[in-house]
Structure formats: C-alpha cells, structure tokens
Amino acid sequence: MTDKKTRIVIVGGGFGGVFTALDLTSSGDVTLISDEDHFLFTPMLYEYLSGEVEAWHIAPAYKELLDENVNFVRGEVTGIDLDTREVVIEGHKNSVTYDILILAVGGVTNYAGVEGADRHAFPFRKLAHADRLRSRMVEALDHIPPSLPPQDVHRALTFAVVGGGASGVELSTKMADLLRDAFRRRALHGEPRVMIVEMSDRVVPGMGDEIREFVDKALLESRVEVHTETRVVRVGPGAITLEHAGVQTEMETAAAVWVAGVRPSPLVEKLEIQKDRRGLIVVEPTLQVRGHENVFAVGDVALFEDVVPTLSGTAQLAFQQSTLLGRNVGALMAGQKLQTKHFVELGEALSLGTERAAVLAAGKVLSGALARQARFAMYTSRLPTWHHRLRVGASWFFEGTSPRPLQPLGFQR
Ligand SMILES: Cc1cc2nc3c(=O)[nH]c(=O)nc-3n(C[C@H](O)[C@H](O)[C@H](O)COP(=O)(O)OP(=O)(O)OC[C@H]3O[C@@H](n4cnc5c(N)ncnc54)[C@H](O)[C@@H]3O)c2cc1C
Helix, strand or coil: CCCCCCEEEEECCCHHHHHHHHHCCCCCEEEEEECCCECCCHHHHHHHHHCCCCHHHHCCEHHHHCCCCCEEEECCEEEEECCCCEEEECCCCCCEECCEEEECCCEEECCCCCECHHHHCEECCCHHHHHHHHHHHHHHHHCCCCCCCHHHHHHHCEEEEECCCHHHHHHHHHHHHHHHHHHHHHCCCCCCEEEEECCCCCCCCCCCHHHHHHHHHHHHHCCEEEECCEEEEEEECCEEEEEECCEEEEEECCEEEECCCEEECHHHHHCCCCECCCCCEEECCCCEECCEEEEEECHHHEECCCECHHHCCCHHHHHHHHHHHHHHHHHHHHCCCCCCCCECCCCEEEECCCCCEEEEECCEEEEHHHHHHHHHHHHHHHCCCHHHHHHHHHHHHHHCCCCCCCCCCCCCC
C-alpha cells in the first residue's frame, strides 16, 4: 500500500475513532464517519447534566478538532461490504470505498430484554439523553405544589437509577444533589427520592475497597437509597417493578434511568466476522480483525485480551488503543511489522455529587472538594487536541464550574 493514496475509513467518532484520526492526520487519505457532529467526553456527561460544564467543553464539533486533511462525513453507517470494501451510509447515494477500515462504533444501552425498558427507561449515553433527563427532572419538580405533603412529594419525585456500577453511583449522587438544591430554592416540603437498583450484593462491584469507602460515604451524604440484590422486572410509563428476595413491588417513578449495561452497536451485529458470545469483535493483539488484515477494531466493540480486566469497555482503553492503532495502520501501509501492547489502568476518578469526587492514583485515594478539582484538571489533560484543552481549561479556571440550578421551566437558560 502506498501511503498518500491509501484510503483509511474510520467508522465512529468517539474515543477510539477521534484519537486514531488525530494520530493519522499526516497518513493516507483519512475519512471519519459519525452519526453525530461532535465527539463526546463521556466521563463528564454527569457534569453536563448538572450544568457544571457546557456542551462545547465536553462535546467539541469534529470540524473544530480534526485537521483539514481529514474528511468528515456525517451519517449513520448501515452496512459494510468487507469483500468489495464499501461502506454504506444512510441517506447517501454513494458508498465510501476503503483500503483500510477502522471499526470504532462503540456501544449502545443494553436493556437485557427487561419488559418495557427500551421504551420507558431513560438511556444516559449522549448529550441529548442528558438534556432529556434534566428536562424531566425540572418538569417533575414543576408539578409539585409547595403545599403537597412530604410523603406525596417523595412518591412523585422518585428517580430510579438502574445499575450500581460507577455510572450509577456518579449519576445518582449528581441527581440527588441537584434535586435537593432545587428543593431548597423552591421551598418544597419533604425530600426527593433517588435510588440505585443493583442486582449484585454491592455497588461498584469492580472497584477496590480503597475507593468504595468514599463511594458509600457519598451515597449516604447525598441520601441516595441503595437497593442491592434487587432486579428490575418491568419498566412502564411512570412506574418500575422491582424484585427482591422473590417479592415483586411496583412503584411510581418520575423517571427510571438505565445505566446497567452496554452492548456493541447494532452495526457490528450485521458484520460477518468472528465475535464472542457478547457480540464483541475478536481482534488480534495488533487490533486487526481476525481474518481481515486491512480491518481494525478499537474500543468498546473489540475483544482485546492483553488488558487488565477492569479496563474493558472504558474510554481509558479506547484512548490507549488508538495510539497503538495509529502506529499499526502506519506499519501496515509501510509493509512493516505490526506491534502489540499490554494496557494498564491510568487511575480512577469518580464524580460523587456536585461538590465532591474521589480520585485513585498510584494506590492513593484523594476525596472531597479537592478531588473534584483534581478530576477537572485530570480530565482537561485528556480532552482531544491542545487547542481545545487550553480553551476549556481557561474557561473552567476563569468562569468556574458551579452547577446550574434546576430552575422552573421558563426560567431556564
Ligand atoms: C455516561 C458515561 C460515562 C462514562 N464514564 C467513563 C469514565 O469515567 N471512564 C472511562 O474510562 N470510561 C467511561 N465511559 C465508557 C466510555 O465512554 C467508553 O468506553 C468509550 O467511549 C469507548 O470508546 P469507543 O470509541 O469504543 O466508542 P464511543 O466513544 O461510544 O464512540 C462511538 C462513536 O460511534 C458513533 N456511531 C455508532 N454507531 C455508528 C454508526 N452506525 N454509524 C456512524 N457512527 C456511529 C457514535 O455516535 C459515537 O460517536 C463512560 C460511558 C458513558 C456512557
């Protein structure tokens, strides 16, 4: 393959796709296709929900990030012909032809077949999802008259967060803090109810005891109810049915938010390539799709074995893989030997409400307000491109990162 003319097509513009495109700007003819017009720094979607950060901070447009040598095509890829090397995009007359293909389409919410969940639960993976959830929180608050008795308020303002992993903890503490702040501002009686529903016997099951202590404390301080060993059996419009110790209970909810699982993007299901039982693409240690030398997979869709187990399905892994991938695409074009790498944890950071966080680095945990600042600083350094990092860092430093209250509709910014 000759470098200049090699057509490299990247499908998906998340952590794996964008960081690879940034690495490949001076190689071949690079095209990035995404169904969104922006990248999303998902670890701060909770701060977008609370208004601590703005959309442009965490979701810069591809046009702002990508070098002018990279072609950006907006559209949903609906099919890929691996024999003719063509990518089909919804609504586009012509398909896009590639010499090298990179699959970086990430995952979608996995409702695990729970009745009604795909129709009635709120997903939380995109900016639009956070906007919808915030509007729902405001709408639910707006329906509470100040004279409503506390027990009725509690029932009408029940928010269930399904899934007690890191996402469930981060989201529930953020929602609880925001709602309680709104209660004070609106002089409402009683308190809102935010609950986590988790199937296993504890929250954040994949995390070490060092950080768990801070998670438990934050859940207590934010008054999040934790229901472990509890399964969601049904989600309806405004109601959720839980099962604990064989007993089912239905309760009214203002919203049930589903952060309990991820499955590969539906595009991957259509591809006739080797996958594991979860539908992940089997890749070689070089990130090449097994049996397809010119096709690579990265991030949440790839089954990469040489990695510490807690890293699978994380932005940290997709980000680290993109560097290896950039190098290997270059090596393939130059006819050189492709490399592999063992990936390790870069540290953990959890947002725990609007005022605190916990950061685990080099075996030490930092917590509270200082950890919140450290997390902002750490994430500034992981945003794509120096230019964007500088703009965002300056904005957070000079303009601050206070949450935006859940004002009544009509008073929203
Ligand atoms: C709310 C939330 C918080 C998270 N927090 C953390 C965290 O703190 N730390 C951490 O390490 N990980 C975190 N993660 C996980 C992390 O976001 C993923 O592991 C990471 O984004 C995977 O990168 P990716 O490139 O594989 O996929 P993604 O980043 O999901 O990117 C996939 C891209 O492909 C696009 N796409 C999908 N299908 C198509 C199609 N058919 N055609 C065109 N485009 C398509 C999508 O729109 C998206 O832009 C979080 C995830 C979420 C949802």
